[in-house]
Amino acid sequence: MINLVIADDHPVVREGLRAMFEAESDVKVVREISQGSEIFDVATQLWPKFNVLVLDARMPDFDPIVTVRNISQFDNTIKIMILSSYDNSEYVLGLLNAGARGYALKDEPRATLISAIRIIADGETYMSPKIASVYIRQQRRLIEDRDRLLDLTGREQEVLSMVGIGLDNQQISDRLNISYETVKNHLRNIYSKLGLTNRYQAIVFAFRSGLAKVE
Structure with a gap:
């Protein structure tokens, strides 16, 4: 039964x-x-x-x-x-x-x-x-997104993961002990490499690729 x-x-x-x-x-x-x-x-x-x-x-x-x-x-x-x-x-x-x-x-x-x-x-x-x-x-898209992460340097992945969990540029700067301008440069490179145009798209990509997770 x-x-x-x-x-x-x-x-x-x-x-x-x-x-x-x-x-x-x-x-x-x-x-x-x-x-x-x-x-x-x-x-x-x-x-x-x-x-x-x-x-x-x-x-x-x-x-x-x-x-x-x-x-x-x-x-x-x-x-x-x-x-x-x-x-x-x-x-x-x-x-x-x-x-x-x-x-x-x-x-x-x-x-x-x-x-x-x-x-x-x-x-x-x-x-x-x-x-x-x-x-x-969705699984295919996840695999594609993870493959695209390989285009980013380790530091760029760190920055993107922090963007994904909602940190602003100053918070990222403080956490990684790098300058505010360096954070902005990393973001410009991330947007260029991933074909993104704004922070919202970066947040979505970070979660979709598994780089950022809800605690």
């Missing part, structure tokens, strides 16, 4: 998912969660009495990436399937990297969603074809 926990803030959606999944003889919904702020506590207290947490990552009152990461750190055998209408590449990648076992879109056929649940319950990963193509494109 596959026991599910469904987390979605819309009652109609939860009712529809329950009806769809429980029409299968081997699937049972053991708990519904309506508040994003309750997800971590309910999941960790109820585990291991369920197989898969079906999570709408667009619920209010919680950070989906942080919540998925925290649940995975609590017990990395907890299987989480994201069920969403949102297919932004950065968003998908963040949730998968945080520990989600699968990502499906709400508009997928009933049979596809049921298959996804079974696949994840068996310990495998699932991505809808559309999400898989997004993920592959």
Whole structure:
């Protein structure tokens, strides 16, 4: 028997998912969660009495990436399937990297969603074809960005990583013990080598390439 926990803030959606999944003889919904702020506590207290947490990552009152990461750190055998209408590449990648076992879109056929649940319950990963193509494109872009980092000197990479975490030029100057003008020169070189035009683009590149990370 596959026991599910469904987390979605819309009652109609939860009712529809329950009806769809429980029409299968081997699937049972053991708990519904309506508040994003309750997800971590309910999941960790109820585990291991369920197989898969079906999570709408667009619920209010919680950070989906942080919540998925925290649940995975609590017990990395907890299987989480994201069920969403949102297919932004950065968003998908963040949730998968945080520990989600699968990502499906709400508009997928009933049979596809049921298959996804079974696949994840068996310990495998699932991505809808559309999400898989997004993920592959994102991974290719990540590899390309990391390759482009090789065009930068070690010092330029240090400067870019500090730009990524929000330091201003004076803070970078103080931290690296170099002059303010030297920092500006490094930034000009970084922009030129990477084809960037402003600090915002530099911040995005720093995170996208993995050079900067949220602590």
